[in-house]
Each structure stands twice: as C-alpha cells, then as structure tokens.
Amino acid sequence: MDGSPRLAAECHWHEFLDAGGRFTALRDLKPGSDYELLLTTAGGLFR
Numbered sequence: 001m002d003g004s005p006r007l008a009a010e011c012h013w014h015e016f017l018d019a020g021g022r023f024t025a026l027r028d029l030k031p032g033s034d035y036e037l038l039l040t041t042a043g044g045l046f047r
Contacts, residue, residue, distance in 0.1 A: 013040040 007014055009026070016024045016035040024035060
C-alpha cells in the first residue's frame with residue numbers, strides 16, 4: 001500500500017453524482033472531475 005486513500009467498496013455502497021446531477025458508477029469516474037458522494041453503510045446508514 002502506498003498510503004493513498006481507498007474506498008471501502010467491500011462493506012459500503014458508494015454512489016456519485018456529477019455536476020449535472022447524474023449518477024456515475026465508480027468505474028466511470030473521471031480524474032479531475034468533481035462529484036458528490038452518497039454513502040450507504042453496511043450498518044444501515046442510508047445516504
């Protein structure tokens with residue numbers, strides 16, 4: 001590990017909203033773009 005931040009993708013559900021309010025999948029995120037993160041945890045915290 002190089003110390004870079006990582007998502008806990010195995011235990012949480014991540015959704016991303018782009019500037020136009022469209023949902024964007026993790027695999028489709030573009031470096032340098034801004035997104036709003038919506039997080040649902042395995043413990044039940046919903047967005």
